[in-house]
Amino acid sequence: MTGLASSIERRNGVSLWRQIADRILQAIANGDFAQNAALPPEIVLAERYGVNRHTVRSAIAALVQEGVLKAEQGRGTFVLSRKRLSYPIGARTRFSTGLQGQTSERHIALLSSSTEPASRRIAEALGIAKGAAVIRLETRGEADGHAVSRATTWFDAKRFAGIEAAMAETGSITASLKRFGIIDYLRHSTVLSARHADADDLAALDLQPGAIVLVTIAVNVTLDGEPIQFAESRFPAERVELRLSAGD
Amino acid sequence: MTGLASSIERRNGVSLWRQIADRILQAIANGDFAQNAALPPEIVLAERYGVNRHTVRSAIAALVQEGVLKAEQGRGTFVLSRKRLSYPIGARTRFSTGLQGQTSERHIALLSSSTEPASRRIAEALGIAKGAAVIRLETRGEADGHAVSRATTWFDAKRFAGIEAAMAETGSITASLKRFGIIDYLRHSTVLSARHADADDLAALDLQPGAIVLVTIAVNVTLDGEPIQFAESRFPAERVELRLSAGD
DNA sequence: AGAATTTGTCTATTGATATAGGCAACTATA
DNA sequence: TATAGTTGCCTATATCAATAGACAAATTCT
Numbered sequence: 001m002t003g004l005a006s007s008i009e010r011r012n013g014v015s016l017w018r019q020i021a022d023r024i025l026q027a028i029a030n031g032d033f034a035q036n037a038a039l040p041p042e043i044v045l046a047e048r049y050g051v052n053r054h055t056v057r058s059a060i061a062a063l064v065q066e067g068v069l070k071a072e073q074g075r076g077t078f079v080l081s082r083k084r085l086s087y088p089i090g091a092r093t094r095f096s097t098g099l100q101g102q103t104s105e106r107h108i109a110l111l112s113s114s115t116e117p118a119s120r121r122i123a124e125a126l127g128i129a130k131g132a133a134v135i136r137l138e139t140r141g142e143a144d145g146h147a148v149s150r151a152t153t154w155f156d157a158k159r160f161a162g163i164e165a166a167m168a169e170t171g172s173i174t175a176s177l178k179r180f181g182i183i184d185y186l187r188h189s190t191v192l193s194a195r196h197a198d199a200d201d202l203a204a205l206d207l208q209p210g211a212i213v214l215v216t217i218a219v220n221v222t223l224d225g226e227p228i229q230f231a232e233s234r235f236p237a238e239r240v241e242l243r244l245s246a247g248d
Numbered sequence: 249m250t251g252l253a254s255s256i257e258r259r260n261g262v263s264l265w266r267q268i269a270d271r272i273l274q275a276i277a278n279g280d281f282a283q284n285a286a287l288p289p290e291i292v293l294a295e296r297y298g299v300n301r302h303t304v305r306s307a308i309a310a311l312v313q314e315g316v317l318k319a320e321q322g323r324g325t326f327v328l329s330r331k332r333l334s335y336p337i338g339a340r341t342r343f344s345t346g347l348q349g350q351t352s353e354r355h356i357a358l359l360s361s362s363t364e365p366a367s368r369r370i371a372e373a374l375g376i377a378k379g380a381a382v383i384r385l386e387t388r389g390e391a392d393g394h395a396v397s398r399a400t401t402w403f404d405a406k407r408f409a410g411i412e413a414a415m416a417e418t419g420s421i422t423a424s425l426k427r428f429g430i431i432d433y434l435r436h437s438t439v440l441s442a443r444h445a446d447a448d449d450l451a452a453l454d455l456q457p458g459a460i461v462l463v464t465i466a467v468n469v470t471l472d473g474e475p476i477q478f479a480e481s482r483f484p485a486e487r488v489e490l491r492l493s494a495g496d
Numbered sequence: 497a498g499a500a501t502t503t504g505t506c507t508a509t510t511g512a513t514a515t516a517g518g519c520a521a522c523t524a525t526a
Numbered sequence: 527t528a529t530a531g532t533t534g535c536c537t538a539t540a541t542c543a544a545t546a547g548a549c550a551a552a553t554t555c556t
Contacts, residue, residue, distance in 0.1 A: 009447065012457030013266025013310070013543090015513060021261070022444055029441075041532060052515045057533085062261070073533045074522030086439070089492065190492035191334070193277075194442035194460050194485040196270050199257060209260030212442050212460055237442040244337065244438035244492060261513090263543060289502060300545045305503085321503045322552030 016051055017058035018210050023049075024063060025238045029084045038076040039069065066208055085148055087235065088243045089190060089216070106143040107171035111204070113137050113164035115157055122154050125219050125230040133157035137164055140204050148240055150204040150213075151233040160228075177228070185228060188221040194237065205236045212237040264299055265306035266458055271297075272311060273486045277332045286324040287317065314456050333396055335483065336491045337438060337464070354391040355419035359452070361385050361412035363405055370402050373467050373478040381405035385412060388452050396488055398452040398461075399481040408476075425476070433476060436469040442485065453484045460485040 009019065027033065039045070042060065046053040060077055063069040071077045114136050123130040134154045141149035153173075155163055159180070166176035177185060197211045205213070213234040220229040235242065257267065275281060287293070290308070294301040308325055311317040319325045362384050371378040382402045389397035401421070403411055407428070414424035425433065445459045453461070461482040468477040483490065 009450070009457035013263040013269070014444075014458040015261040015263070015542095017513080018261025019444070026443055043532085054516085055514060058513085060533095071533065072523085074524080074531080076523095076532065084441070089440075192440065192462070192490040192492065193332070194462050195274050196262070196267065196460070202257065209257035210262040212444070214440070214442050214462075242440040244440065263512095265543080291502080302546085303544060306543080308503095319503065320553085322501080322554080324502065324553090 014210070016049075016055050017062065020045070020049055020051070020056060020059035021062045021208075022210075024059065025068065028068065028079055028081060029238055029241075031083050033079045035079060037079050039079065041076065062208060084239055084241045085143065086243045087148070087240050090187065090244065106141070106148075108167070108173065109140045109142060109171065110164065110168045111138040111140055113167075118154070122230050126154065126156055126227050128156055135160060135163060137167060139167070146239070147205045147236075149233050149235050150201055151231055153229060153231040155229055173229070182222060182228065185220050185222055188219045188225075188227065191217045192242070197234070197236070201234050201236075205234070207236055207238075214240065214242060216242070262458075263306075264297075264303050265310065268293070268297055268299070268304060268307035269310045270458075272307065273316065276316065276327055276329060277486055277489075279331050281327045283327060285327050287327065289324065310456065332487055332489045333391065334491045335396070335488050338435065338492065354389070354396075356415070356421065357388045357390060357419065358412065358416045359386040359388055361415075366402070370478050374402065374404055374475050376404055383408060383411060385415060387415070394487065395453045395484070397481050397483050398449055399479055401477060401479040403477055421477070430470060430476065433468050433470055436467045436473075436475065438464050438466045440464050440490070445482070445484070449482050449484075453482070455484055455486075462488065462490060464490070 010016065024039070033039070039060075040048070042053050042056045045056045049056070060069060060071060064071055064077075068079070068081045069077055070080055115133050116136055117131045118126065118128060118134045120130050122134060123132065126134070128134075135157045137151075137153045137155075139151045139153065140147055141151070163176050163180065166179050167173070170176055193215045194212055195215060197205065197207050197209070197213045201207060201213050202209055202211070205211075207213075214237050216231075216233045216235075218231050218233070219227055220231070221227050272287070281287070287308075288296070290301050290304045293304045297304065308317060308319060312319055312325075316327070316329045317325055318328050363381050364384055365379045366374065366376060366382045368378050370382060371380065374382070376382075383405045385399075385401045385403075387399050387401065388395055389399070411424050411428070414427050415421070418424055441463045442460055443463060445453065445455050445457075445461045449455060449461050450457060450459070453459075455461075462485050464479075464481045464483075466479050466481070467475055468479070469475050
């Protein structure tokens with residue numbers, strides 16, 4: 001559908017080598033190359049994109065630096081990384097169970113936590129008063145040692161006092177909520193957008209500048225419909241796709 | 249959450265002015281500026297981002313060219329464009345009804361149509377034999393005269409012969425399917441990703457190079473679960489967000 | 497009227513980006 | 527062992543991107 005051959009734009013603020021690197025990443029993520037497959041030779045890529053061979057080399061150098069490609073003098077350039085993870089989103093969105101079968105290990109690392117007054121937006125989502133205390137967790141989702149998500153989550157501080165300790169200990173939202181008597185919960189709403197990664201995303205998700213992140217803003221509720229959690233999650237678009245499950 | 253103040257990265261293949269333009273667009277889409285509100289003065293933005301005033305001017309010039317901002321000598325620079333459209337996605341995703349209340353007019357324009365053999369991916373999705381004839385429609389969704397989506401859609405050619413004429417006439421998928429006896433249908437699956445817009449997206453969606461598009465790949469089915477439509481849609485991330493409806 | 501603020505324009509300089517060509521180094525294969 | 531194919535590295539040149547400073551032009555406020 002969107003192969004290697006799409007064209008390249010000049011004078012738009014994005015350098016040619018970055019655009020070409022993006023296309024190659026995309027092709028890999030689409031599954032156009034098998035693992036360890038050889039990329040076409042530099043001279044062929046240069047002709048395909050209508051640029052100089054050196055420009056292609058800049059793109060490849062960036063991806064080698066990133067650990068996506070490996071270049072071997074005399075032999076060729078080879079693909080190291082694999083297809084995108086497919087992250088399911090639905091009424092029962094859970095980090096760990098969602099990636100089952102695609103990765104052997106996954107958990108959520110707590111980067112930091114703090115208590116702050118609720119902004120209007122968060123207060124509305126959680127059904128509490130504006131300015132009431134909320135606990136804010138900064139987390140990173142990891143699967144097989146790779147960062148796959150970066151999230152900021154808010155809980156009502158009164159109801160979920162100490163949840164940051166539970167998160168640090170269990171590495172799981174679901175397990176942490178159990179300690180507060182919540183054995184099941186549902187995804188109430190999700191809003192989805194995309195943007196360029198900012199400095200924080202770059203560091204936390206181990207991305208190269210210029211990368212794109214998918215952003216979800218979600219509210220989780222109890223079975224009774226009571227809001228318990230408000231979260232903004234960022235996913236690296238080059239490594240993750242979101243799959244919207246139908247019924248579930 | 250992601251305000252104007254996030255930092256800027258150097259030497260990454262994306263020019264500073266483009267990064268700043270992206271952040272301003274994002275802030276507008278987030279609703280940080282009211283319609284016709286004044287942007288902070290160039291000198292203030294320059295200090296905030298840690299760049300020269302001329303660099304900020306390049307970013308503003310790009311957005312003025314794009315029609316997002318209007319600069320007036322001696323007065324300031326003003327926001328023209330409005331908040332993002334929120335496009336709902338769920339079991340009953342429909343183009344027209346989904347945007348009701350947000351726009352006064354919307355329709356789907358048929359750009360071109362063709363008949364081609366089904367690729368493996370499309371054949372699997374539609375439950376037909378690989379190589380069987382399928383009708384391919386290239387369409388653009390428009391709301392109040394602005395392009396909000398660009399889609400490629402496939403139908404089984406045997407069952408839906410002539411659907412391109414129905415689309416051209418009605419400007420609606422739902423209305424066209426009615427002519428083939430389908431009075432209701434459901435969204436079976438949706439896969440979501442994001443990437444930089446390619447040349448075709450740029451032209452069809454009236455975007456500037458470097459823009460980001462949200463990509464959905466979806467299968468629609470009858471109430472009996474029979475697949476009828478396979479579609480890849482692209483949405484300009486700066487103008488559209490996707491809202492995942494809970495129950496529906 | 498005058499001062500302050502803000503956008504518009506000009507010149508100049510530096511570093512990054514992209515093109516061009518040539519040749520060395522390494523690998524695989526005929 | 528040649529030979530073709532591929533990556534690695536060098537020099538050189540032109541254009542774009544970013545910084546710097548100065549001043550003009552338009553608007554707003556005192």
